[in-house]
Every structure is written in C-alpha cells, then in structure tokens.
Amino acid sequence: MYYEPVKAGPRGYFAVAKVVQVIPKPNAPGRFLALIEPGSYLEFDETVPRLKDGRPWETLLADAEGNPVKGGRQQLAVRSLPPADFAAIVNAGLPEDLIEREARRFDPRGPEIDDPPAIFQRPVVERLMRRPYRDVAFRRRVREAYDYRCAMSGMQLRNGGGRPEVQAAHIVPVEERGSDKVSNGLALSGTLHWMFDRGLLSVAIPDAAQPSRMQILASENKVPRDVMDRLLLPDRILHLPKDRRDWPSPAALKWHRENRFGMGDYMPPV
DSSP, X not given: OEEEOTTTOSOEEEEEOOEEEEEEOTTXXXXXEEEEOTTOOEEEEEEEOSEETTEESSGGGBOTTSOBOOSXXXXXXXXXXXXXXXXXXXXXXXXXXXXXXXHHHTOTTOSOSSOOOOOOOOOHHHHHHOHHHHHHHHHHHHHHHTTTOOTTTOOOOBOTTSOBOOEEEESSOGGGTXXXXXXXXXXXXXXXXXXXXXXXXXXXXXXXXXXXXXXXXXXXXXXXXXXXXXXXXXXXXXXXXXXXXXXXXXXXXXXXXXXXXXXXXXXXXX
16 A cells, blocks of 8 residues: 655555565665565555544554554554555545446436446455456546546547547556556557557657656658648647656656557558
8 A cells, every 4th residue: 555654745545556575675684675566556546535534544543532643653654554444445545336437427318317236345455456447447547647638639539428538548558567557658549549559659758857848759651741740749749747746657658669669550540
C-alpha cells in the first residue's frame, strides 16, 4: 500500500503493488529494499484520505476510542497493515463495482429504475490482479489525467451520448511487463493508439531543460507527411496532464523508442 506522508503532500493512500521479495539494502546495514513485482502497481481510482470521519483507517494508529495517536508507528516509513484495514482502504480507493461504474458512467439512458444486479464478492487481492479490472482502473485514470483529450491530436471528442472517444494506451505494453501507472500511459484517439502500438509513432525523451516539451515522432519513411499533418498537433508537442506526476515516464518512452518505433508497417487509418 502506497501512502503519502503529511510532509510530502495531501494524498494519503494512493496505490497498491505486490511485493515479491525483501532484500538487504546495499551498503546500508539494518535497512532493506522491497522488490515490487513488475506490472503489479495499480493507482487508486480516487485517493483515500488519511482519516475517515476523523478516525485513522489503520487501527494500529488509533487509541482505544478510535482517535489518532501521535508519534510511534505514525512516523514509520514502512509499517504492517492488518488485512481488514488493507481491504477497507482498497475498497475505498478502488471500488469493487468499478467495471460496472465505468459501464454506466456515460450511459445516455440515465439511472435504471430496477435495482442493479448485486456485485459478485471477490477477495480483494484476487480482484486487484484481474486484468479486466486493472484495464478499467487504468483507463479511467489515464483519460481523466489527460482531461479526455488526445495527447497527440489535441482533440477532445465525445459521441452523441457524451461518452469520450479517447482511449488509454500503455507505453510499455502489459505483455512486456509494463505497469498500470498513469505515467506508463497516453490518452490517444483510436487511430493514433493503433499507430502508436504499431511503432509508427513515438515520443522523444524530454530534454531536462524543457521537460514539458515532449516531441511527437513519426516514422516518416512509413507514414506520409500529409497524413501526419492531418492527425497530429501542428507543433508536434505532446499535450500533457496538469499533474506532473502523470507525465509520461522517460524510461517508458525510451523503451518504446528502442523496441517499437519504426518497426511497423503503414496502413491507411480505418
């Protein structure tokens, strides 16, 4: 469970991941490193505040009356979390009915009169590892981070029912152990998503002096320039999320440049 200390910011609990091994930290006696399983990191749909109704989510951080205690465990960078507390925090940040919520999110018919079907109760850990659930959580966070606007065309298209047409693309694919972090994602239109996955488009690793200017790259020998002129932003600079923490990871962009870019064949957009 990832938690933002008070001194670092206001987020509280914001993500989970699977620890596969704890090893001694090199050259630091008495300290250890937790190794995270690649691809297991998952950000919450909504951050969970540190307190609920004035009481800590973590029972070990409360006194007998449920009030927050100061010092001690509260100040530990790493602490144990009872299973019941873990499940409660996860359910607050990643609701069990997330897939159903997403399906109803832009339903032009509005709320149904009949009661919705009961959600099948899955154990928390099993749910967090299911690909369909993770895909929905990733899509919601990426599209929201980019304000439902395509990062390469700048367009913010919605269908007649108000449903956003923009998709969420992994920079490093899931099958290559890419994570579900927003920073491993791009909001792209369907055509540009297809072209990005095929290696016909990529993004340059930003210069440290101008980190917000991420150049969109096109495989010029595979895609006609007039097609790119119609599809991409005129300045070829990527549209970025407001929150810098959600900007594309330089490491992920480097992977895409080295393993995907320039390797696809051009086909006219459908």
